[in-house]
Amino acid sequence: MATGSVKLLGVWASPFVNRVEIALKMKSVEPEFILETTLNKSELLLKSNPVYKKIPVLLHDEKPICESLVILQYIDDSWPNGPSILPSDPYDRAIARFWASYIDEKWYPLVVEFMKAEGKEEKAAVLEKISEGNLLLEEAFIKINKGNSFFGGDRIGYLDIVLGSLLGWVKAIEMMDEMKILDETKMPSLAEWDKRFCSDNVVKDIIPQPEKLAEIHRKFHQMKKATSN
Amino acid sequence: MANDEVILLGFWPSMFGMRPRIALEEKEVKYEYREEELMEANKSPLLLQMNPIHKKIPVLIHNGKPICESFIAVEYIDEVWKDKAPLLPSDPYDRAQARFWADYIDKKLYIPAKTIHITKGDEQEAATKEFIEVLKVLEGVLGDKAYFGGDNFGYLDIALIGFYCWFHTYETYGNFSIEAECPKIVAWGKRCMQMDSVAKILPDQQKVLKLAKVLRQIYGLE
Numbered sequence: 243m244a245t246g247s248v249k250l251l252g253v254w255a256s257p258f259v260n261r262v263e264i265a266l267k268m269k270s271v272e273p274e275f276i277l278e279t280t281l282n283k284s285e286l287l288l289k290s291n292p293v294y295k296k297i298p299v300l301l302h303d304e305k306p307i308c309e310s311l312v313i314l315q316y317i318d319d320s321w322p323n324g325p326s327i328l329p330s331d332p333y334d335r336a337i338a339r340f341w342a343s344y345i346d347e348k349w350y351p352l353v354v355e356f357m358k359a360e361g362k363e364e365k366a367a368v369l370e371k372i373s374e375g376n377l378l379l380e381e382a383f384i385k386i387n388k389g390n391s392f393f394g395g396d397r398i399g400y401l402d403i404v405l406g407s408l409l410g411w412v413k414a415i416e417m418m419d420e421m422k423i424l425d426e427t428k429m430p431s432l433a434e435w436d437k438r439f440c441s442d443n444v445v446k447d448i449i450p451q452p453e454k455l456a457e458i459h460r461k462f463h464q465m466k467k468a469t470s471n
Numbered sequence: 472m473a474n475d476e477v478i479l480l481g482f483w484p485s486m487f488g489m490r491p492r493i494a495l496e497e498k499e500v501k502y503e504y505r506e507e508e509l510m511e512a513n514k515s516p517l518l519l520q521m522n523p524i525h526k527k528i529p530v531l532i533h534n535g536k537p538i539c540e541s542f543i544a545v546e547y548i549d550e551v552w553k554d555k556a557p558l559l560p561s562d563p564y565d566r567a568q569a570r571f572w573a574d575y576i577d578k579k580l581y582i583p584a585k586t587i588h589i590t591k592g593d594e595q596e597a598a599t600k601e602f603i604e605v606l607k608v609l610e611g612v613l614g615d616k617a618y619f620g621g622d623n624f625g626y627l628d629i630a631l632i633g634f635y636c637w638f639h640t641y642e643t644y645g646n647f648s649i650e651a652e653c654p655k656i657v658a659w660g661k662r663c664m665q666m667d668s669v670a671k672i673l674p675d676q677q678k679v680l681k682l683a684k685v686l687r688q689i690y691g692l693e
Contacts, residue, residue: 293575293608302564305564307564307567307571308571309570309571309574312567312570312571312574313567315566315567315570316563316564316566316567319563319566319567320563332547332550332551333533333536333538333547335546335547335550336538336543336544336546336547339540339543339546340538340539340540340543343540343543344524378524
């Protein structure tokens with residue numbers, strides 16, 4: 243059982259930070275949460291993550307671990323006595339890692355692109371690509387869950403955390419743009435999973451409400467506009 | 472693990488393809504290597520069936536089940552054939568560092584490296600500068616160790632070594648000396664080439680340069 247201080251550098255609104263919070267909660271580890279601000283990075287952050295200068299950073303016994311997916315696996319390795327985050331079977335692990343990579347490198351960047359796109363036509367074009375991805379994720383979920391509630395089986399695991407953490411922002415963007423990204427009619431299984439994930443005991447106090455995220459987004463942009471004038 | 476059927480779909484100059492191949496060699500796993508072609512139109516039905524989402528090599532096929540993405544395949548190999556030549560460190564913190572830097576290589580080194588030999592002029596110069604900067608960071612990670620894995624060749628060595636056979640190509644088109652900029656990295660590369668697995672899998676640097684020349688002709692750069 244790992245000992246030593248556990249600190250998490252982050253902001254409550256970052257889905258990548260939320261991932262780490264969920265994983266630590268699964269292992270019953272309570273970190274000291276060190277609040278960063280996006281516009282004014284602390285010395286500690288710059289020292290702990292000189293390569294990317296980004297949150298989340300986990301400090302375990304003052305040693306930094308960066309990149310959310312690396313941190314999730316580190317947490318799983320360091321606290322083996324708690325519930326497993328990654329599956330135990332090597333093939334299932336490979337599949338989980340594959341889809342996590344797909345979500346972070348292909349799917350979510352499209353969601354961000356959608357948010358930044360200007361005009362209904364541009365947004366619609368990106369939305370079409372996202373929809374293709376949604377179908378892949380729906381198929382993957384059905385294959386992976388083997389009839390269970392979550393990607394991880396009967397309790398949440400790696401892939402639930404990776405995808406689930408992003409849903410707050412996806413819904414916030416849907417609100418702001420008044421366009422549906424997650425179509426329940428086309429992804430019925432994931433729509434049900436979404437509800438289960440968000441109401442799960444480990445998750446429910448961590449993923450912020452979409453309304454709050456939309457508000458933060460608006461405030462952030464107002465602030466940026468004000469400082470650049 | 473007798474009666475295992477292991478197939479690796481790769482493309483000979485691909486540094487990504489080299490990773491699982493070296494891992495399999497290190498573990499002394501019997502596998503069948505199948506060469507895929509670069510051009511989209513010539514990809515084999517097996518590749519398209521096994522990696523329908525990305526349609527890319529490498530694909531490891533173990534008893535009919537595909538494992539895609541080079542780092543995922545290497546970790547899978549390490550976990551399945553765990554009795555020989557451990558690739559990832561055993562300490563969780565060291566494992567996290569190995570994964571972090573492997574990911575860094577793909578995020579930060581690959582594009583500048585590729586850009587050096589498929590462009591010219593300002594774009595090429597900028598890419599060369601960036602490549603050197605990133606390689607210097609990696610040289611810092613290596614430090615005075617024999618391998619990134621410490622005393623033993625491991626995951627992070629596998630992550631980077633495929634770039635080594637492309638060094639001559641980068642130097643030729645970027646017009647610089649990697650040894651002058653990053654002597655420890657070059658020394659490390661030579662050390663890795665002493666290993667059977669690496670020597671078997673890495674193609675000759677001249678052969679790679681010839682391919683790069685053909686690619687430049689295709690791109691209309693010479």
